[in-house]
Amino acid sequence: MKKLSISFLVAAFFVGLTFNTQSAFAQQSDNQSFQAESKAQSYLDKKGIGADRLQSKDIISDETGNHVRFSQSIDGIRVYGGDVITHEKNNGKFDRTTGELFAGDVPAAVPSFGKSEAVNFARRDFWDATDAISELVYYPQGSELLLAYMVDVKNTDEVTDNPRREMIVINAVTGEIIDRWDNLQTAGTTGTGYGFYAGQVNNFPIDLTSGKYTMFDVPSNGKTYDFANKTCFIFGCSSNGTLFTSTDNIFGTTGSLSDRQSVGVDAHFFSQKTLDYFRTFGRNGIDNNNNLSLKYKFMVSRTHYGSNYNNAYWDGSAMTYGDGDGTTYRPFDAFDVVGHEMTHGITERTSNLQYQNESGAANESFSDIFGVVIEFKTGTLTGSGGVSYPSDWWIGEDLYYSNNPSNPTRGIRNMSNTHAEGDPDHYSERYTGTSDNGGVHTNSGIQNYLFYLLVSGGTNHKDTTGTTVTGIGLDAAAAIAFDADTKYCTATDTYLKVANAWVNAAKNRFTAGSVQAQQTYNAWKAAGITPTVAP
Numbered sequence: 001m002k003k004l005s006i007s008f009l010v011a012a013f014f015v016g017l018t019f020n021t022q023s024a025f026a027q028q029s030d031n032q033s034f035q036a037e038s039k040a041q042s043y044l045d046k047k048g049i050g051a052d053r054l055q056s057k058d059i060i061s062d063e064t065g066n067h068v069r070f071s072q073s074i075d076g077i078r079v080y081g082g083d084v085i086t087h088e089k090n091n092g093k094f095d096r097t098t099g100e101l102f103a104g105d106v107p108a109a110v111p112s113f114g115k116s117e118a119v120n121f122a123r124r125d126f127w128d129a130t131d132a133i134s135e136l137v138y139y140p141q142g143s144e145l146l147l148a149y150m151v152d153v154k155n156t157d158e159v160t161d162n163p164r165r166e167m168i169v170i171n172a173v174t175g176e177i178i179d180r181w182d183n184l185q186t187a188g189t190t191g192t193g194y195g196f197y198a199g200q201v202n203n204f205p206i207d208l209t210s211g212k213y214t215m216f217d218v219p220s221n222g223k224t225y226d227f228a229n230k231t232c233f234i235f236g237c238s239s240n241g242t243l244f245t246s247t248d249n250i251f252g253t254t255g256s257l258s259d260r261q262s263v264g265v266d267a268h269f270f271s272q273k274t275l276d277y278f279r280t281f282g283r284n285g286i287d288n289n290n291n292l293s294l295k296y297k298f299m300v301s302r303t304h305y306g307s308n309y310n311n312a313y314w315d316g317s318a319m320t321y322g323d324g325d326g327t328t329y330r331p332f333d334a335f336d337v338v339g340h341e342m343t344h345g346i347t348e349r350t351s352n353l354q355y356q357n358e359s360g361a362a363n364e365s366f367s368d369i370f371g372v373v374i375e376f377k378t379g380t381l382t383g384s385g386g387v388s389y390p391s392d393w394w395i396g397e398d399l400y401y402s403n404n405p406s407n408p409t410r411g412i413r414n415m416s417n418t419h420a421e422g423d424p425d426h427y428s429e430r431y432t433g434t435s436d437n438g439g440v441h442t443n444s445g446i447q448n449y450l451f452y453l454l455v456s457g458g459t460n461h462k463d464t465t466g467t468t469v470t471g472i473g474l475d476a477a478a479a480i481a482f483d484a485d486t487k488y489c490t491a492t493d494t495y496l497k498v499a500n501a502w503v504n505a506a507k508n509r510f511t512a513g514s515v516q517a518q519q520t521y522n523a524w525k526a527a528g529i530t531p532t533v534a535p
Helices: 024-047 115-126 260-279 335-348 357-378 435-456 474-488 495-510 515-526
Strands: 054-062 065-074 077-079 084-089 094-099 131-141 144-155 164-171 177-182 189-195 199-209 212-214 222-226 299-305 312-314 318-322
Touching (some): 024 084, 065 094, 084 474, 084 495, 115 164, 131 177, 189 260, 222 260, 260 335, 260 357, 312 335, 318 335, 335 357, 335 474, 357 495, 435 474, 435 495, 474 515, 495 515
Parallel strands (some): 077 131, 299 318
Antiparallel strands (some): 065 084, 084 094, 131 144, 144 164, 189 199, 199 212, 312 318
């Protein structure tokens, strides 16, 4: 079966009264962040870990302590993939430092052309670009760091319903393209909503302004739009479509696919549920800033995109969902798909796992993991017409007209039986070609299946070490996965480094030598990737 790829397009106000004084909570939070950053910098200074080259990038404080992510620069130029992360426990002691530090000097080099020339070069190579930005970086190539321009180039015309985005890395001295990958990764008040998948939704988050109700989730700062089955113009999208509105607080009165608002209800409600789940880890929106630092200053969900568009994608600031072709596929805003796309946004703003080869497979898998986890945490949905949509280990199974949602036989991927959709579950089965950015949608099956084993327990049919995994349950496994992605992984990690990130995350959250750390180690070992850090 031809593999369908849920997409992720990577790069990448609520107006009210304002006061001159911050809340006590905000001041306390700022002070805690400042103290955590200062202590982390002091720790790095004492360890001699190139603190003069590091700049604070992100601070995550949770029940396990403070995790400060630093980016690395040399002579003011960022080192791509050179994140270093400190992990301070609640007792004030630092557990370890993870990430990738590029030590030593680099050969002196001066760009032979500027950013605008790099953009023009990439535009010529991309041929139909509508937008492009570039950054001068040091880019790792083997053991070397090369001065290069990373050009993020995209086509948002979608005239043929085919959005594109590519990262092109150009040697800043020779003009040679040294790397490239497709970055289209294919994841106020309340009322009542009636969705196709979600069914009747009470306490549906909306806004009321000047007597008009809109699909604006004020607390979560997210809006949902009807894109009117249009695509964008040759020079990009002029708008997000039309914000769903109503004269009363009821949206999608029929819950059927013929009711355009019902599709909007699904996207809007599932976005809220996904954000609510990530709040259990202390994550406040996709950007950890209540979505205020996204392009539109709020989270955007676009529904009814294109004509017979069989996909969904995240473009760095908005989630976009096609209606499906009406024959094979239903609308692409099913619950696990929404969770998948939003997780891409969180990954982009934390580990930023590069969307090719093994790092890209891990990126895809993290999105699959949380698409499934959020379903399980919510439980069975009763959709339009009383149809039940139970939680399961499939990804995208509800999209298929041919499926019985209570007993699906096909999907985009299957985490408990990756072979059912032609994906590997062991490292020895990995795809090693160049298609699909080095098999990001295929090799995601390796991490997908080991997550299933970590939750439920069992063995891997290809394992030659006699390793049996004892399941630790969904909540513990999901917490480890979230920490690994957001606190330990870095952009260019191989699967081995991702495995180490999982073990370090488990040790940090549950202590070294814990059952959770040991079984995380075992799950990766059973998948054919033995971590190099002890559990």
